[in-house]
Amino acid sequence: MEEQLIFAWAMIFCIAIAPVYGEYYSKTVTPSSKVEKVTNLHFFLHDTLSGENPSAVLVARANLTRKDHSPVPFGSLFAIDDPLRVGTEPTSKIIGNAQGLYLSSSQDASKFTIVLYADFAFTTGKFKGSSFSIFSRNPVTEAKREVAIVGGRGRFRMARGFAHIKTSYFNATTGDAILDYK
Structure with missing residues (x-):
């Protein structure tokens, strides 16, 4: 018993006594001020809701009590696999695709707004295999x-920033659109 007490x-x-003779084991490193790279891209997103091969399809729609004849009524959720092209023509070269979802989020049709959740992936050129993600409100009726x-x-990797969008083409009957991304 005495041996256990001594131990x-x-x-x-x-x-x-260990902390008195011990040294701090961590080292503080000051953050380096790396210059951020700026990448300027320009492409056209072709969003097609009509035809035999649409790139955006309705996956959920709210039960509306009012008549809404818009191709994208309030509360509608669309899955997208939109081609990214170098031009506005449907035959222009495809450089990637935008995959994700968008939700019609404005009750006021005159202020048509969507919330976009999408990954913009590039399949050719310098950025092949790379993508950036957009999660943002998109007020479609603004120029x-x-x-x-x-x-x-x-x-x-770790991209942050913004993209400017301008509508190059919009068909109010079908909902088809071509968007200019810069």
């Missing part, structure tokens, strides 16, 4: 608008 006191003494870039992968 216990020796352990307590060692534990109590020029800005959406937030909130991340990315590949050459766009």
Whole structure:
């Protein structure tokens, strides 16, 4: 019993004195001020709701009590796989695609707004295999608008910033649109 008591006191003494002779094991490193890279891109997103091969399809729609004849009524959720092209022509070269969702989020049709959750992936060129993500409100009826870039992968890892969007073409009957991204 006496041996156990001596051993216990020796352990307590060692534990109590250790911090006095120990050194701090961490090293503080000042953050480096890296210059952020700015990448300017220009492409056209072709969003097609009509025809035999649409790139945006309705996956959910709210039960509306009022008549709404819009192709994208309030509360509608669309899944997208829109081609990204170098021009406005439907035959222009495809450089990637935008995959994700958008939700019609404005009850006032005159202020048509969507919330966009999408990954913009590039399949050719310098940025092949890279993508950036947009999670933002998009007030479609405004001539020029800005959406937030909130991340990315590949050459766009940790991307942040914004994209300017201008509508190049919109068909109010079908909902088809071509958007100019810069």
